[in-house]
Amino acid sequence: MGVFAIRLPDVGEGIAEAELTEWHVKPGDLVREDDILAAVMTDKAAVEVPSSVSGKVLELGGEIGQMMAIGSVLIRIEVEGEGNETETPAEVAPTRSEPVEKETTPPPEPVQSEEPVAAAKPVSRTNGTKPLAAPSVRARAREEGIDLRQVPGTGPAGRISHGDLDNWIASGGIQQGGVTRGRNTGVEEVRVIGMRRKIAEKMALSKRQIPHITIVEEVEMSALEDLRAALNKKHAGERAKLTLLPFLIRAIVEAVREQPGLNARFDDEAGVIYHHGGVHVGIATQTPQGLNVPVVHHAEAGSLWDNASEVARLAEAARDGSIKREDLTGGTITITSLGPLGALVTTPIINHPEVAIVGVNKMQIRPVWDGQQFQPRKMMNLSCSFDHRVVDGWDAAVFVQKLKTLLETPAMLFVEG
Incomplete structure (x- = not known):
C-alpha cells in the first residue's frame, strides 16, 4: 500500500491561493478515480476538484473556509501499490483557518512586452489530467450528457466555462449512448485486393x-x-x-x-x-x-x-x-x-x-x-x-x-x- 497526495491544482487566473468551500468526502471513505473530492473558490469562480486515483481517504488537508495555497496538499489517499509520497511530506506553507483580508503588499509590476497578447486557446489535456470546471458547468454537462474530458477548456489551466460547452455543442458534439463525443473525421484507406x-x-x-x-x-x-x-x-x-x-x-x-x-x-x-x-x-x-x-x-x-x-x-x-x-x-x-x-x-x-x-x-x-x-x-x-x-x-x-x-x-x- 502507498500514500498518494493530491495537491490543490493551479486553477489559473494568476492566483496563489483558493478558499476551500466544500468537502465531498471524509477520512475513511473509499473513493474512485474521477470522484469529486472538494470544491474551492477563487476570486472569480468555484471549481470542483476530482480524484486522480482510487483508494481510501486518510487525511483532509484543510477545513471549510480555509485559504489554501496552490500546490499544497489537499488530501491524502491510501492506494494499492506505490503512492507518490515516499517519506513524511514536508510541511506546506501555513494556511489560515479563517478567511482574512487580502495581502496589502502590491503585486509586482507586469513585464511589458512589445508583442501583442494572443487570445486564449483551448488547452489540450494529457491522458489522466482531470478537467477543471465550476460546479454549475459540471451540473450542466451532466444534464446534457457531455463528457467534460472531451471538451477543450479555454480558461486558465484549461478550465472549462459555459462558453466552452456552447462552442463544443455548436461545433458538432454528437451524443452517443448518453455521452457527447466529438466528430471522428478520420478516414482509413483500405484497398480492395x-x-x-x-x-x-x-x-x-x-x-x-x-x-x-x-x-x-x-x-x-x-x-x-x-x-x-x-x-x-x-x-x-x-x-x-x-x-x-x-x-x-x-x-x-x-x-x-x-x-x-x-x-x-x-x-x-x-x-x-x-x-x-x-x-x-x-x-x-x-x-x-x-x-x-x-x-x-x-x-x-x-x-x-x-x-x-x-x-x-x-x-x-x-x-x-x-x-x-x-x-x-x-x-x-x-x-x-x-x-x-x-x-x-x-x-x-x-x-x-x-x-x-x-x-x-x-x-x-x-x-x-x-x-x-x-x-x-x-x-x-x-x-x-x-x-x-x-x-x-x-x-x-x-x-x-x-x-x-x-x-x-x-x-x-x-x-x-
Missing part, C-alpha cells in the same frame, strides 16, 4: 448479368428437427453430427431430379445451359478472409452422414485456409445461410454461372393456424433466387414447394422412387 476483390467482382458480375427472381416460403420444421435430434442422440460419438444442411442437401437432390434445369450452369456468352447429372452443392461459408463457397461434389451419391462429414470438412478447411482449389470449383447449385444471425427474409445473390441458390433463414417459434386454433410451431423461411433468363417463375415456385414438402415430411427424404 485479394479475396475481397474476387468477391466484389463475382457479386458485381452476378447482379449485373443475372435478372434475379426471389421466392420466399415458410416451412414448418418441427418434424425434421425432432428427427434430427433423435438421430444425433442415437449415433452420438459414432457418426458426424447432423445439422440442417445435410437434410437440405438431400432435399435439393430430390427436387432437382424432377427439375434438372435448376441444377445447371448457364454460359451466357455462348448461349448454352448445361444440365448436370451430378448434384454439386456449394455451401457459402464465412471465413476470416471473406466469403468462400466450398462444394460438396456428387451429393446425390452420399448418405445423410456422408454429406454431413463432407460439409464439416470443407467448412474447417475453408476457415483455416487449407482448402484446395478443386473443393471450390464445379458447383451447380448453392446453399447460403447466416445461421443463428439470419433474418426472417433474405434475397440471396446467385453464384454465377449457376442458375439457382437456396437461402436459409433463422428458425423460430411462431403461431400457426391448424384450422381450429393457433399452435406454436417451429418455423423457418426459405429464400430462393433464380436466374429469370432461364428459369420461369412457375418452375421456380414448383421447386420451392417441393423443398417445402420434403422438409416438412422428412420421411420422404429416405423413400426411394
Whole structure:
C-alpha cells in the first residue's frame, strides 16, 4: 500500500491561493478515480476538484473556509501499490483557518512586452489530467450528457466555462449512448485486393448479368428437427453430427431430379445451359478472409452422414485456409445461410454461372393456424433466387414447394422412387 497526495491544482487566473468551500468526502471513505473530492473558490469562480486515483481517504488537508495555497496538499489517499509520497511530506506553507483580508503588499509590476497578447486557446489535456470546471458547468454537462474530458477548456489551466460547452455543442458534439463525443473525421484507406476483390467482382458480375427472381416460403420444421435430434442422440460419438444442411442437401437432390434445369450452369456468352447429372452443392461459408463457397461434389451419391462429414470438412478447411482449389470449383447449385444471425427474409445473390441458390433463414417459434386454433410451431423461411433468363417463375415456385414438402415430411427424404 502507498500514500498518494493530491495537491490543490493551479486553477489559473494568476492566483496563489483558493478558499476551500466544500468537502465531498471524509477520512475513511473509499473513493474512485474521477470522484469529486472538494470544491474551492477563487476570486472569480468555484471549481470542483476530482480524484486522480482510487483508494481510501486518510487525511483532509484543510477545513471549510480555509485559504489554501496552490500546490499544497489537499488530501491524502491510501492506494494499492506505490503512492507518490515516499517519506513524511514536508510541511506546506501555513494556511489560515479563517478567511482574512487580502495581502496589502502590491503585486509586482507586469513585464511589458512589445508583442501583442494572443487570445486564449483551448488547452489540450494529457491522458489522466482531470478537467477543471465550476460546479454549475459540471451540473450542466451532466444534464446534457457531455463528457467534460472531451471538451477543450479555454480558461486558465484549461478550465472549462459555459462558453466552452456552447462552442463544443455548436461545433458538432454528437451524443452517443448518453455521452457527447466529438466528430471522428478520420478516414482509413483500405484497398480492395485479394479475396475481397474476387468477391466484389463475382457479386458485381452476378447482379449485373443475372435478372434475379426471389421466392420466399415458410416451412414448418418441427418434424425434421425432432428427427434430427433423435438421430444425433442415437449415433452420438459414432457418426458426424447432423445439422440442417445435410437434410437440405438431400432435399435439393430430390427436387432437382424432377427439375434438372435448376441444377445447371448457364454460359451466357455462348448461349448454352448445361444440365448436370451430378448434384454439386456449394455451401457459402464465412471465413476470416471473406466469403468462400466450398462444394460438396456428387451429393446425390452420399448418405445423410456422408454429406454431413463432407460439409464439416470443407467448412474447417475453408476457415483455416487449407482448402484446395478443386473443393471450390464445379458447383451447380448453392446453399447460403447466416445461421443463428439470419433474418426472417433474405434475397440471396446467385453464384454465377449457376442458375439457382437456396437461402436459409433463422428458425423460430411462431403461431400457426391448424384450422381450429393457433399452435406454436417451429418455423423457418426459405429464400430462393433464380436466374429469370432461364428459369420461369412457375418452375421456380414448383421447386420451392417441393423443398417445402420434403422438409416438412422428412420421411420422404429416405423413400426411394
